Amino acid sequence: MTLTQKLINDGNDTVDEMLAGVMAAHPDHLWRPDHAPRAVIARHGPREGKVALVIGGGSGHEPTFLGFVGKGLADAAAIGNVFASPPPQPVMDAAMAAHGGAGVLFMYGNYAGDVMNFDMAAEMLEMEGIETRTVLTTDDIASAPREARDKRRGVAGNVFIFKAAGAAADLGLPLDEVERIARHANARTYTMGVALSACSLPQTRRPNFDLPAGEMEIGMGIHGEPGIRREALRPADAVTDEIMDAILSEMAAAPGDRVAVLVNSLGSTPLMELYILHARVNARLKAAELEVHRTLVGPYCTSMEMAGASITIMHLDDELQRMIDHPCDCAMFRQG
Amino acid sequence: MTLTQKLINDGNDTVDEMLAGVMAAHPDHLWRPDHAPRAVIARHGPREGKVALVIGGGSGHEPTFLGFVGKGLADAAAIGNVFASPPPQPVMDAAMAAHGGAGVLFMYGNYAGDVMNFDMAAEMLEMEGIETRTVLTTDDIASAPREARDKRRGVAGNVFIFKAAGAAADLGLPLDEVERIARHANARTYTMGVALSACSLPQTRRPNFDLPAGEMEIGMGIHGEPGIRREALRPADAVTDEIMDAILSEMAAAPGDRVAVLVNSLGSTPLMELYILHARVNARLKAAELEVHRTLVGPYCTSMEMAGASITIMHLDDELQRMIDHPCDCAMFRQG
Numbered sequence: 106m107t108l109t110q111k112l113i114n115d116g117n118d119t120v121d122e123m124l125a126g127v128m129a130a131h132p133d134h135l136w137r138p139d140h141a142p143r144a145v146i147a148r149h150g151p152r153e154g155k156v157a158l159v160i161g162g163g164s165g166h167e168p169t170f171l172g173f174v175g176k177g178l179a180d181a182a183a184i185g186n187v188f189a190s191p192p193p194q195p196v197m198d199a200a201m202a203a204h205g206g207a208g209v210l211f212m213y214g215n216y217a218g219d220v221m222n223f224d225m226a227a228e229m230l231e232m233e234g235i236e237t238r239t240v241l242t243t244d245d246i247a248s249a250p251r252e253a254r255d256k257r258r259g260v261a262g263n264v265f266i267f268k269a270a271g272a273a274a275d276l277g278l279p280l281d282e283v284e285r286i287a288r289h290a291n292a293r294t295y296t297m298g299v300a301l302s303a304c305s306l307p308q309t310r311r312p313n314f315d316l317p318a319g320e321m322e323i324g325m326g327i328h329g330e331p332g333i334r335r336e337a338l339r340p341a342d343a344v345t346d347e348i349m350d351a352i353l354s355e356m357a358a359a360p361g362d363r364v365a366v367l368v369n370s371l372g373s374t375p376l377m378e379l380y381i382l383h384a385r386v387n388a389r390l391k392a393a394e395l396e397v398h399r400t401l402v403g404p405y406c407t408s409m410e411m412a413g414a415s416i417t418i419m420h421l422d423d424e425l426q427r428m429i430d431h432p433c434d435c436a437m438f439r440q441g
Numbered sequence: 442m443t444l445t446q447k448l449i450n451d452g453n454d455t456v457d458e459m460l461a462g463v464m465a466a467h468p469d470h471l472w473r474p475d476h477a478p479r480a481v482i483a484r485h486g487p488r489e490g491k492v493a494l495v496i497g498g499g500s501g502h503e504p505t506f507l508g509f510v511g512k513g514l515a516d517a518a519a520i521g522n523v524f525a526s527p528p529p530q531p532v533m534d535a536a537m538a539a540h541g542g543a544g545v546l547f548m549y550g551n552y553a554g555d556v557m558n559f560d561m562a563a564e565m566l567e568m569e570g571i572e573t574r575t576v577l578t579t580d581d582i583a584s585a586p587r588e589a590r591d592k593r594r595g596v597a598g599n600v601f602i603f604k605a606a607g608a609a610a611d612l613g614l615p616l617d618e619v620e621r622i623a624r625h626a627n628a629r630t631y632t633m634g635v636a637l638s639a640c641s642l643p644q645t646r647r648p649n650f651d652l653p654a655g656e657m658e659i660g661m662g663i664h665g666e667p668g669i670r671r672e673a674l675r676p677a678d679a680v681t682d683e684i685m686d687a688i689l690s691e692m693a694a695a696p697g698d699r700v701a702v703l704v705n706s707l708g709s710t711p712l713m714e715l716y717i718l719h720a721r722v723n724a725r726l727k728a729a730e731l732e733v734h735r736t737l738v739g740p741y742c743t744s745m746e747m748a749g750a751s752i753t754i755m756h757l758d759d760e761l762q763r764m765i766d767h768p769c770d771c772a773m774f775r776q777g
Contacts, residue, residue: 107654110637110748112677112714119713126716129723130736167712301446318443341448373709375745376503377455378448380462387465400466403773404740409711412446412746437712437739439775
């Protein structure tokens with residue numbers, strides 16, 4: 106089998122070398138404690154009396170997670186190996202560096218490894234007298250039935266969900282309120298994706314799952330978790346319609362309701378294709394008489410070089426709209 | 442041969458459908474004249490008495506070109522088919538919609554088809570009494586020897602070169618000055634790339650050139666133009682060193698000089714790899730005692746899903762630094 110072509114050095118060093126490159130590129134936005142190389146902290150986010158938003162998870166999804174650390178969004182991120190949860194220590198390091206005496210909110214995608222490690226860190230923090238709450242993101246509607254929302258995985262909708270919570274924290278709201286808004290944002294965010302190829306781990310440079318040439322998998326997760334169905338690749342409009350049917354059905358919005366939209370690349374799918382998808386997403390939202398308040402198109406939550414895309418719709422209300430409109434200034438995501 | 446997996450509808454409609462998606466996503470930034478669907482105009486760029494900066498070229502390089510249309514950068518872009526120059530009419534349409542009575546500056550990469558079509562549009566504009574100048578970008582140092590700079594192609598360095606000219610125009614400088622600064626920016630910008638795979642045209646979904654598995658091509662152009670050498674893929678640091686050796690040698694900067702850096706994905710190469718490259722770029726610049734004033738890392742000038750990357754260094758002086766620091770607000774590129 107052909108090895109995937111990657112511009113790397115030793116496959117075991119990719120995360121540390123990436124972090125070195127990130128810190129060198131964005132010294133005005135990010136710093137790391139000397140003793141905690143896997144904890145990335147916002148230069149201008151944390152402050153006294155502010156709830157600290159700490160996110161994190163496995164690497165390979167850039168700009169998720171570290172790209173969303175910055176003023177108005179997350180205060181810190183704990184960085185795991187490729188597709189692997191960070192252990193408790195960097196989570197703890199990130200929280201200790203970011204907290205300002207008003208408590209810590211952990212937010213991350215709902216994956217067993219992350220839950221275990223962040224929960225251990227939360228226990229350690231409680232022993233230090235730092236109040237910690239956790240909101241898991243569960244926006245991937247293909248990953249479990251509607252009745253089992255808490256079994257669903259967190260994917261690209263993270264961008265909107267983290268952003269809402271980060272805005273609430275930046276506005277100086279107390280921990281109870283930031284947590285409430287984070288849960289509210291998660292409950293109103295719906296994502297579904299389609300994969301057109303696997304990606305490869307840097308250590309092996311071999312596909313992390315098998316997807317036959319010419320096929321796509323609807324609903325596949327960002328680590329290659331099984332989706333809903335595998336079939337021959339269909340035209341962009343048909344794929345978009347299937348995803349939008351599922352999202353619109355579950356979202357049950359009324360005409361005139363407002364939404365935020367994210368058309369996300371899983372990695373190698375270029376902007377040209379994302380905008381082709383977006384043309385159809387927009388037509389479907391118009392047909393449903395929904396008002397599009399904000400649109401993001403690009404690589405926001407990736408699986409390295411996986412081909413494919415996901416569509417996220419956040420069902421706004423006045424509160425979420427205010428949070429989504431709040432400015433943020435991160436190394437990889439800026440909003441004025 | 443396996444067809445490349447793409448999320449498209451009819452391969453002949455990709456550019457028009459992409460543009461529909463772009464306009465739907467960014468109505469606050471961009472508009473198109475009713476009669477000119479391939480001319481994309483900045484909502485807040487053009488104004489009376491301001492030089493109009495008009496860029497353009499083939500599609501497939503997004504966010505180049507249309508993503509750089511906006512206040513503080515380009516006033517309009519003419520959009521060609523995939524990897525094909527726009528004909529004179531959309532170039533003319535873009536210029537007519539953007540000009541504010543102070544002349545028009547055309548800027549685009551040095552490719553024969555673009556030169557022919559933009560020159561024809563310039564003649565048509567002169568007949569309308571609109572003064573037009575042209576500055577070709579020629580930043581790809583692998584595409585011709587140093588002595589034949591005017592034979593070189595324009596690639597990712599466009600981002601910095603367009604930005605410098607766009608800032609000059611936004612500052613209200615006259616056409617002579619905007620043109621001078623554009624030439625100055627181009628003369629001090631150096632790019633070299635490496636390709637790890639081909640990309641495929643939407644119509645055929647077949648690779649546009651043949652690059653054997655496990656090989657890379659140093660210096661390859663963004664349409665697959667031949668590079669300097671083809672060989673087995675080497676580690677990221679070795680590839681970066683070869684590129685930086687070439688750039689630093691030609692740039693001939695003195696210790697203490699300032700630079701702007703762009704590490705660019707050609708398409709499917711993810712942020713993880715770009716930041717690994719950037720770690721080495723930064724180390725090399727430090728070793729040369731150069732001061733990094735600004736850094737961009739991401740997909741800025743792509744070839745659809747081509748794997749690979751390019752490195753651009755702009756050798757700043759006080760004037761170029763001011764231009765590079767000038768704010769811009771484009772649909773796909775914002776700087777505060």
